[in-house]
Amino acid sequence: MITLTEENYIKAIYHLSSNGEKTVNTNAIASAMQTKASSVTDMIKKLSEKNYADYKKYQGVTLTSEGKRVAINIIRKHRLWEVFLVEKLNFSWDEVHEVAEHLEHIKSDKLIDELDAFLEFPTYDPHGDPIPDKEGNFKHIEKIVLAKAEVGSTYKCVGVDDTSSKFLKYLDSNHIALGTIITVKHKEPFDNSIKIALEHSEIVVSQSVAKNLYLKKI
Amino acid sequence: MITLTEENYIKAIYHLSSNGEKTVNTNAIASAMQTKASSVTDMIKKLSEKNYADYKKYQGVTLTSEGKRVAINIIRKHRLWEVFLVEKLNFSWDEVHEVAEHLEHIKSDKLIDELDAFLEFPTYDPHGDPIPDKEGNFKHIEKIVLAKAEVGSTYKCVGVDDTSSKFLKYLDSNHIALGTIITVKHKEPFDNSIKIALEHSEIVVSQSVAKNLYLKKI
DNA sequence: AAATATTTTTAGACTAATCTAAAAATATAT
DNA sequence: ATATATTTTTAGATTAGTCTAAAAATATTT
Ligand SMILES: [Mn+2]
Ligand SMILES: [Mn+2]
Ligand SMILES: [Mn+2]
Ligand SMILES: [Mn+2]
Numbered sequence: 084m085i086t087l088t089e090e091n092y093i094k095a096i097y098h099l100s101s102n103g104e105k106t107v108n109t110n111a112i113a114s115a116m117q118t119k120a121s122s123v124t125d126m127i128k129k130l131s132e133k134n135y136a137d138y139k140k141y142q143g144v145t146l147t148s149e150g151k152r153v154a155i156n157i158i159r160k161h162r163l164w165e166v167f168l169v170e171k172l173n174f175s176w177d178e179v180h181e182v183a184e185h186l187e188h189i190k191s192d193k194l195i196d197e198l199d200a201f202l203e204f205p206t207y208d209p210h211g212d213p214i215p216d217k218e219g220n221f222k223h224i225e226k227i228v229l230a231k232a233e234v235g236s237t238y239k240c241v242g243v244d245d246t247s248s249k250f251l252k253y254l255d256s257n258h259i260a261l262g263t264i265i266t267v268k269h270k271e272p273f274d275n276s277i278k279i280a281l282e283h284s285e286i287v288v289s290q291s292v293a294k295n296l297y298l299k300k301i
Numbered sequence: 302m303i304t305l306t307e308e309n310y311i312k313a314i315y316h317l318s319s320n321g322e323k324t325v326n327t328n329a330i331a332s333a334m335q336t337k338a339s340s341v342t343d344m345i346k347k348l349s350e351k352n353y354a355d356y357k358k359y360q361g362v363t364l365t366s367e368g369k370r371v372a373i374n375i376i377r378k379h380r381l382w383e384v385f386l387v388e389k390l391n392f393s394w395d396e397v398h399e400v401a402e403h404l405e406h407i408k409s410d411k412l413i414d415e416l417d418a419f420l421e422f423p424t425y426d427p428h429g430d431p432i433p434d435k436e437g438n439f440k441h442i443e444k445i446v447l448a449k450a451e452v453g454s455t456y457k458c459v460g461v462d463d464t465s466s467k468f469l470k471y472l473d474s475n476h477i478a479l480g481t482i483i484t485v486k487h488k489e490p491f492d493n494s495i496k497i498a499l500e501h502s503e504i505v506v507s508q509s510v511a512k513n514l515y516l517k518k519i
Numbered sequence: 520a521a522a523t524a525t526t527t528t529t530a531g532a533c534t535a536a537t538c539t540a541a542a543a544a545t546a547t548a549t
Numbered sequence: 550a551t552a553t554a555t556t557t558t559t560a561g562a563t564t565a566g567t568c569t570a571a572a573a574a575t576a577t578t579t
Contacts (some may be wrong), residue, residue: 088566109527122567124528129565141527141574172415182409191400197390306536327557340537342558347535359544359557 085133087188090157092116092126093135096146097154106143152219159215161187162208163198169209170202176209177251210251211242211261211297227300229265229277230293237266238298245295254296257286265298303351305406308375310334310344311353314364315372324361370437377433379405380426381416387427388420394427395469428469429460429479429515445518447483447495448511455484456516463513472514475504483516 095115099107109127113120127144130136135150146154164186168174174182196217199205206214206221213221226241240263243250254260258281268285269278275290288296313333317325327345331338345362348354353368364372382404386392392400414435417423424432424439431439444459458481461468472478476499486503487496493508506514 086565110525118566119568120527121529121569125566168412171419172412174411174415178411182407182412185407189400189403193392193396194386194390194400197392201389304535328555336536337538338557339539339559343536 085135085153089126089130089133089135090153090188092123092130093146093150093154094157096130096136096144097151097158100145106145108143112144155215155219155221157187159217159219160189160195162212162214163195163202163205165208165210166202166205166214167198170205175251175255177248177255179209180246180248209261210246211240224297225299226297228294229267229279229288229296229298230275230290232267232277232298234267234270237264237301239264239301240296241299242297243295244297250292250295253292257281257288258284259296264301303353303371307344307348307351307353308371308406310341310348311364311368311372312375314348314354314362315369315376318363324363326361330362373433373437373439375405377435377437378407378413380430380432381413381420381423383426383428384420384423384432385416388423393469393473395466395473397427398464398466427479428464429458442515443517444515446512447485447497447506447514447516448493448508450485450495450516452485452488455482455519457482457519458514459517460515461513462515468510468513471510475499475506476502477514482519 092112095112096107099111099115109120109123112123112127116123127136127138130150131138131144134147135153136144136146138144161183164183165179168179168182169176199217204216208214211224213224215221224241228244229238232238240259240261242261243254259265263281266280267277268280271277271287275293276287277290277293278285278287310330313330314325317329317333327338327341330341330345334341345354345356348368349356349362352365353371354362354364356362379401382401383397386397386400387394417435422434426432429442431442433439442459446462447456450456458477458479460479461472477483481499484498485495486498489495489505493511494505495508495511496503496505
């Protein structure tokens with residue numbers, strides 16, 4: 084039996100270790116989970132006892148293969164529900180994350196497999212993130228962050244890092260969506276802002292925006 | 302803030318009081334919730350403090366109007382999800398209850414209203430139970446239990462009391478579904494079993510079956 | 520290499536929900 | 550009306566998850 088809280092910790096650890104592949108430290112988990120380091124220590128002990136994680140005191144934590152399997156399954160559910168909400172229930176991409184955060188914990192294999200089929204086996208969620216299949220396989224998407232794009236090159240927007248409503252609404256209001264074509268015009272060394280050209284406009288975006296937008300060269 | 306457990310208790314109290322309209326006693330709740338009377342006492346104190354229930358020691362409990370509102374909203378969600386599972390995800394009527402038991406606790410008004418619209422505002426769930434609308438209104442369905450039907454009369458099957466997989470599978474295997482036409486042929490005084498005629502067969506059902514099948518005279 | 524800063528763990532306490540066992544209240548039977 | 554049975558409540562523990570404050574370990578500076 085795995086609890087909802089354990090699932091959320093496992094998912095957080097998975098996401099934190101999929102960037103840099105090393106062990107994940109306590110404070111990073113605490114900040115991701117919006118909790119205190121002492122609570123994290125308690126939880127990673129429990130995850131370790133239940134064989135979802137490997138952990139040595141003061142040395143950080145990694146997921147076991149079973150822990151990874153659990154994490155990927157929750158991510159699969161989360162992203163499938165997000166697709167459902169956008170495709171079938173008229174949610175916009177900035178409204179789905181919070182609800183999916185709860186729906187991802189519903190435990191029924193039939194439910195998720197039938198949902199997958201109902202949605203015609205989607206491979207990407209509304210934020211451009213790949214959806215694992217039943218066996219947990221998914222392609223690592225080819226992408227770079229706008230902050231590291233080259234001046235003069237043209238890209239397609241393929242994803243976002245921040246899925247908060249605030250950020251996504253900002254993109255909406257600037258007519259940036261998945262699939263939007265972007266040409267990098269100028270990088271301002273003073274504040275690392277970037278001027279980009281869209282189909283019908285040119286805008287300047289701040290560094291924090293540039294760090295959260297994923298592009299693919301075309 | 303209302304917890305999942307509080308919601309389940311409120312729903313149980315609502316169901317227990319919708320039969321006989323009097324106060325609901327501790328042991329009845331304990332048996333419905335599969336817990337102990339002492340746990341129930343603690344919980345109804347809490348529900349009372351939070352103004353979901355009225356309670357005087359040793360005198361049983363009733364829901365406040367706010368408590369009823371909460372109960373009806375959970376029932377609305379439960380039944381809409383059941384319709385979704387059957388209509389869209391190929392679940393059979395004996396598979397939906399358990400999953401809906403969890404889905405009913407997802408908190409999002411937009412989710413449930415959009416789901417309602419997506420399903421084209423259904424008025425009955427897969428077990429023949431009425432679905433409350435957004436304002437909490439639903440028609441009390443006209444029905445009698447097979448155990449009290451008259452010999453010689455013809456009825457339509459309109460609902461079930463027991464929604465367990467076991468009972469529903471029994472009905473499936475005997476070709477009884479919502480809408481099935483049933484004529485009562487004979488009541489056996491010895492064991493209260495009843496012989497009924499279906500379209501292509503005659504079968505004898507036990508008293509416990511007869512108590513769980515709802516009919517409407519036609 | 521020692522001093523200082525940061526990170527992590529431990530100790531002890533809290534809340535929600537549960538349990539068992541015993542006490543108190545209410546209902547039923549003689 | 551008294552004795553007995555049943556129901557309900559209380560008292561005290563337990564588990565999951567959280568917190569604060571203090572101690573221990575590790576990392577960084579000087
Ligand atoms: Mn979650
Ligand atoms: Mn997403
Ligand atoms: Mn429930
Ligand atoms: Mn139902």
